[in-house]
Amino acid sequence: MPKMSFFERDGSVREVEAPLGLSVLEIAHRHGVDLEGACEGSLACATCHVVVDPAWAEKLQPPTEDEEDMLDLAFALEKTSRLGCQIVMTEALDGLVVRLPRTG
Incomplete structure (x- = not known):
């Protein structure tokens, strides 16, 4: 299964499984990464x-x-x-690395 990495706000890195066809937002939620997505991916x-x-x-x-x-x-x-809801996992993105921006 493809994987991706999140650099969290505290500087830690979390490598997670990233199922094909799911958005970065959905992958974050599946793995408890602190990425809000208030509109649930509706842009x-x-x-x-x-x-x-x-x-x-x-x-x-x-x-x-x-x-x-x-x-x-x-x-x-x-x-x-980018918006996490708009990045959809593909084979070509296996290993994708994103960072959560600092808040405030």
């Missing part, structure tokens, strides 16, 4: 904001205009910021 908020490791950013599908609009609302936006 109506920015609470599942993650920062994709630069080595992986180019491997993702580009963000849609709707995702970019929601990212404008995210705190601590970075060049490789």
Whole structure:
């Protein structure tokens, strides 16, 4: 099964199984990673904001205009910021690394 890693806000790294077809948000929830997702993946908020490791950013599908609009609302936006609900696990993303942004 594919895997991915979350760099948590406290600096720890959690490598988890990442089933194909699930979003990064769903994978985080499945493994108890502190990624909110207030709109439950309906692309109506920015609470599942993650920062994709630069080595992986180019491997993702580009963000849609709707995702970019929601990212404008995210705190601590970075060049490789994405919404976890919009990154869907594929074989090509086996090993994906994302970081949870600092809050406040």
